[in-house]
Amino acid sequence: MLLTVEGLCVNYGRIEALRDVSFEVPEGCVVSLVGANGAGKTTTLRTISGLRPVRAGRITFDGQDITALPAHKRVQLGICQAPEGRGIFPGMTVRENLDMGTYVRKDRRSASVGEDYKRVLELFPRLGERSGQSGGTLSGGEQQMLAIGRALMSRPRLLLLDEPSMGLAPKLIQQIFTIISQINEQGTTVLLVEQNAVQALKRCSFACILESGSIVRDGTGQELAQDDSVKAAYLGGDI
Amino acid sequence: MSGSSVVAKPTIRQSFSARVAALPKPVKIALWVGLVVLLYLLPVLDPPLLSTPDTNFGGVLFTVATYSLVALGLNIVIGYAGLLDLGYVGFYAVGAYTVAVLTSEHASWPLLLAVPVAVVASLVSGVILGVPTLRVRGDYLAIVTLGFGEIIRLVAVNSEWLGSAAGISNLGKPPSIQLFDIPHLSWDGIVASVDLDDTSAFLVFGVVDRTPYYWLALTILLLVLWADILIKNSRVGRAWEATREDEDVAELMGVPTFKFKLLAFAMGAFIGGLAGALYASKQGFISPNSFLLLFSILFVAAVVVGGQGNRWGVVAGAALVAYLPERFREFTEWRVLVFGLALMLLAIFRPQGLLPPRRSVRARRLDERLGAIEGRGQTNA
Numbered sequence: 001m002l003l004t005v006e007g008l009c010v011n012y013g014r015i016e017a018l019r020d021v022s023f024e025v026p027e028g029c030v031v032s033l034v035g036a037n038g039a040g041k042t043t044t045l046r047t048i049s050g051l052r053p054v055r056a057g058r059i060t061f062d063g064q065d066i067t068a069l070p071a072h073k074r075v076q077l078g079i080c081q082a083p084e085g086r087g088i089f090p091g092m093t094v095r096e097n098l099d100m101g102t103y104v105r106k107d108r109r110s111a112s113v114g115e116d117y118k119r120v121l122e123l124f125p126r127l128g129e130r131s132g133q134s135g136g137t138l139s140g141g142e143q144q145m146l147a148i149g150r151a152l153m154s155r156p157r158l159l160l161l162d163e164p165s166m167g168l169a170p171k172l173i174q175q176i177f178t179i180i181s182q183i184n185e186q187g188t189t190v191l192l193v194e195q196n197a198v199q200a201l202k203r204c205s206f207a208c209i210l211e212s213g214s215i216v217r218d219g220t221g222q223e224l225a226q227d228d229s230v231k232a233a234y235l236g237g238d239i
Numbered sequence: 240m241s242g243s244s245v246v247a248k249p250t251i252r253q254s255f256s257a258r259v260a261a262l263p264k265p266v267k268i269a270l271w272v273g274l275v276v277l278l279y280l281l282p283v284l285d286p287p288l289l290s291t292p293d294t295n296f297g298g299v300l301f302t303v304a305t306y307s308l309v310a311l312g313l314n315i316v317i318g319y320a321g322l323l324d325l326g327y328v329g330f331y332a333v334g335a336y337t338v339a340v341l342t343s344e345h346a347s348w349p350l351l352l353a354v355p356v357a358v359v360a361s362l363v364s365g366v367i368l369g370v371p372t373l374r375v376r377g378d379y380l381a382i383v384t385l386g387f388g389e390i391i392r393l394v395a396v397n398s399e400w401l402g403s404a405a406g407i408s409n410l411g412k413p414p415s416i417q418l419f420d421i422p423h424l425s426w427d428g429i430v431a432s433v434d435l436d437d438t439s440a441f442l443v444f445g446v447v448d449r450t451p452y453y454w455l456a457l458t459i460l461l462l463v464l465w466a467d468i469l470i471k472n473s474r475v476g477r478a479w480e481a482t483r484e485d486e487d488v489a490e491l492m493g494v495p496t497f498k499f500k501l502l503a504f505a506m507g508a509f510i511g512g513l514a515g516a517l518y519a520s521k522q523g524f525i526s527p528n529s530f531l532l533l534f535s536i537l538f539v540a541a542v543v544v545g546g547q548g549n550r551w552g553v554v555a556g557a558a559l560v561a562y563l564p565e566r567f568r569e570f571t572e573w574r575v576l577v578f579g580l581a582l583m584l585l586a587i588f589r590p591q592g593l594l595p596p597r598r599s600v601r602a603r604r605l606d607e608r609l610g611a612i613e614g615r616g617q618t619n620a
Contacts, residue, residue: 091484
């Protein structure tokens with residue numbers, strides 16, 4: 001198992017944001033966390049990447065307990081998050097943003113960085129057109145692509161994606177999910193947090209459904225996509 | 240540049256800097272050397288209009304150089320790392336008081352031995368202040384640092400060991416060696432003549448002629464500038480930039496943000512302490528009144544007016560803040576009003592500062608490196 005989360009509890013002050021959340025991410029898979037606004041999806045990701053302290057529970061990455069590890073050290077192990085929404089450096093150009101992704105890499109001066117840069121531009125040709133522009137002047141969708149591209153530049157073993165489809169036009173949503181599948185096929189494990197349950201369930205091998213801070217259902221993406229109660233609550237089906 | 244609405248016409252400054260950048264390297268080096276020599280000779284040349292008729296011009300230039308030093312230090316904290324420090328005078332005071340205590344009040348160390356201790360003391364005070372407070376962000380940090388500056392001053396006022404409100408006098412001076420005298424120019428209108436009666440001794444640190452102190456301060460300023468350029472263009476500079484832009488995202492990219500904020504704080508404190516030690520030695524006397532909250536605000540004003548994040552800008556800002564009130568001493572109280580007006584005009588017409596931050600050398604190198612790959616990528620596709 002690449003990532004194991006056991007009995008995770010996280011608080012914001014006295015408010016419980018996560019209660020006893022457990023799930024696993026096998027190597028090479030796409031795993032989705034699906035749920036409504038405020039269910040605790042983003043909190044789960046921020047806890048895995050190390051931005052939120054844990055009240056109880058354990059996070060294991062590749063056999064190593066990382067529960068107490070600060071965020072920047074988790075990046076060195078190979079966990080990289082593309083933050084939600086406008087999680088880019090607005091004052092830096094697209095190139096500088098992508099270059100920040102290589103910050104932790106030991107081989108950041110080698111030619112392999114150039115290859116990764118080329119690969120990111122192939123996935124997101126838009127970024128190539130905008131390469132000299134500062135991040136803050138990009139559209140929402142472009143910023144989202146930049147955040148994902150930047151995370152890829154760190155050559156993560158586990159890519160954490162927070163709402164990659166948020167605020168995108170329907171055509172772009174389809175495109176971004178295709179790209180996520182491509183990234184996964186190229187060998188990166190993906191943990192995906194999404195409100196767009198239709199796409200998220202279609203693209204993943206396993207999925208968990210979060211409701212007010214707890215996991216209420218889990219299973220393979222297909223199982224959940226066909227489950228009546230899931231359909232009714234998240235996929236807009238009939239009750 | 241299509242989509243952006245802020246496409247500006249090239250300003251005079253941009254075309255000027257582009258023209259300078261286009262010059263061949265030997266010419267550029269010669270220009271720089273000429274500028275530095277000019278800076279060193281400034282008190283000797285004593286140019287009319289620029290010179291201060293009511294105070295020793297060398298002394299004013301010394302103040303300009305120390306303020307520039309302070310502004311460079313504070314620019315690391317505010318401009319590079321994005322931490323608002325409203326108590327920077329505290330570090331200045333730690334440097335000055337360490338020198339005072341070691342060379343006059345409780346020991347009689349030579350100044351050259353006391354200065355390194357003073358600088359380390361203020362670096363340590365920066366770390367001690369930084370470790371607990373850099374965990375709070377933004378406005379809270381400003382308030383905590385504001386408190387720090389005042390605490391240092393109040394400790395000095397209330398501690399007999401530090402000379403109380405009366406302060407400490409008879410501070411150590413740098414060792415003097417009299418090698419030769421440099422005559423000043425004397426101006427009659429636009430006609431200059433060499434005045435053999437008015438000389439600056441190289442190198443005697445006296446009370447009347449402040450020029451040797453200016454030379455010392457300018458030398459230190461140039462060294463710090465050089466270090467600043469090196470650091471800003473290194474990986475450290477990049478980490479500061481990311482931390483300033485978005486702390487959480489920087490952490491997600493693997494930047495140990497706390498460590499880098501602390502480093503910025505410590506380096507700022509180091510430079511502030513150095514400036515304080517210089518000031519104390521030149522003044523020969525310090526009291527808590529030299530370290531009022533007002534100075535912290537003046538220092539921040541220098542950084543903001545000059546253009547936070549641009550080292551040349553903040554040096555220019557510091558020069559203005561230090562020089563204008565001295566130049567217009569003849570207007571007595573009115574000069575403060577004029578000074579305030581000048582700051583307001585700058586805030587209105589140059590909201591980003593005299594010289595806004597520019598793209599760093601590192602960023603330009605990255606553009607070249609990755610731009611080349613983009614070109615290749617397109618031909619392959």
